[in-house]
Amino acid sequence: MKECIFETENLVYSYSTKQAKPSLDNVSVEIHKGVRTAILGANGAGKSTLFYHFNGIFKPVSGTVKYMGKPLEYTREALTELRNDISVVVQNPDEQIFSATVEEDIAFGPMNMGMERDEIERRIQESLFKVGMEEYRERPTIQLSYGQRKRVALAGALAISPKVLILDEPTAGLDPQMSQEVIELVEQLCEAGTTVIISTHDVDLAYAWAEEIHVLIHGDLVYSGEPEPFFDDHEKVAMTGLVMPHTFSVNSSVQRICGREVAPYPRTNSQILCKMLPEGSRIGKIRLVPVEDSLPDVPAEGLPTGIYGAITRRLFRAAGREPDYHFNAIEYCLMDAVGGKDSVLFCDAPMKDRVLEVIGRMEAFGKKVEVVM
Ligand SMILES: Nc1ncnc2c1ncn2[C@@H]1O[C@H](COP(=O)(O)OP(=O)(O)OP(=O)(O)O)[C@@H](O)[C@H]1O
Ligand SMILES: [Mg+2]
Secondary structure (H helix, E strand, C coil): CCCEEEEEEEEEECCCCCCCCCCEEEECCEEECCCCEEEECCCCCCHHHHHHHHCCCCCCCEEEEEECCEECCCCHHHHHHHHHHEEEECCCHHHCCCCCEHHHHHHHHHHHCCCCHHHHHHHHHHHHHHCCCHHHCCCEHHHCCHHHHHHHHHHHHHCCCCCEEEEECCCCCCCHHHHHHHHHHHHHHHHCCCEEEEEECCHHHHHHHCCEEEEEECCEEEEEECHHHHHHCHHHHHHCCCCCCHHHHHHHHHHHHHCCCCCCCCCCHHHHHHHHCCCCCCCCCEEEEEECCCCCCCCCCCCCEEEECHHHHHHHHHHCCCCCECCCHHHHHHHHHHCCCCEEEEEEHHHHHHHHHHHHHHHHHCCCCCEEC
């Protein structure tokens, strides 16, 4: 059985007594440890309000919030302890960033936890590196763009190495490349054992990433579970103000046009391609190159090259090497493979198992992709 990391029971929250309907209306939700979780809902559905309950900023009007099976306590000591485990990155970075400079802002959490100076220094560097903001360390925070402030807020949350990372609309306001980098970072955190919960109305992101979704509409929880049954219920999707994910609707078309079974449900373009291509077509190989602290000397042999992970990305940059696939590289290499082409994928060594798992999923769609190490 899956272990609950957060659990709410009949959670009710109103911002004022004059509210006709509470912003959270009897919400009982179970969020599981280590499970990639997305909270979905249209504007005003109650996602941010729910997140403020997870770190005890809001106290329920009635009902309870439990962390690791224990009801939250709202004393200063208990909340400090809770916030050593949990980082919430709020939707609007201006609600999160208070310090004058980037480094001071990131140092805030580790300092509150009583870390030594050297350790704080290490964490500032590491967190800024993870969000690609190393050059902005000494910048006044008021001189940053919205997306940059968002990245600094995320770095601040990472600096305490939380057990649970809660991200409210993590990609909203970021440019497409930075959104991809944030998703990659989230993947790495999940792989390292952090439980990540995101809120979003980006159904494509949620569908591609989440193992479990919870859907809110006007403060009511209307669905909890795997994404597919929810998106299959067209009436419910329409009612929530959301739309079907792109891959989900293309799969329905593939079913109609190519006469394929609707299941297994593809969540990526490469998986859809598998269902569309004829059986028995040539499948390309992926040469997987795990990267530790230097770039292995692998001859590219004229094959397209992709990179995945922050370490690999940094080493490629330092070496002045241009990969063919900067972002979403696993997916591009898989599309090549399905189309019969070989490719080379450099990935951060700690992400190797994750990459193998993603490649291994293609078999369920009828195309076993061979990995050469
Ligand atoms: N400070 C506030 N004062 C009064 N009502 C509020 C306040 N913040 C939110 N609400 C109301 O509570 C409800 C839930 O808002 P919430 O911000 O949690 O929604 P959300 O799902 O995060 O929306 P979005 O996608 O726009 O971020 C909305 O009806 C909103 O108007
Ligand atoms: Mg919100």
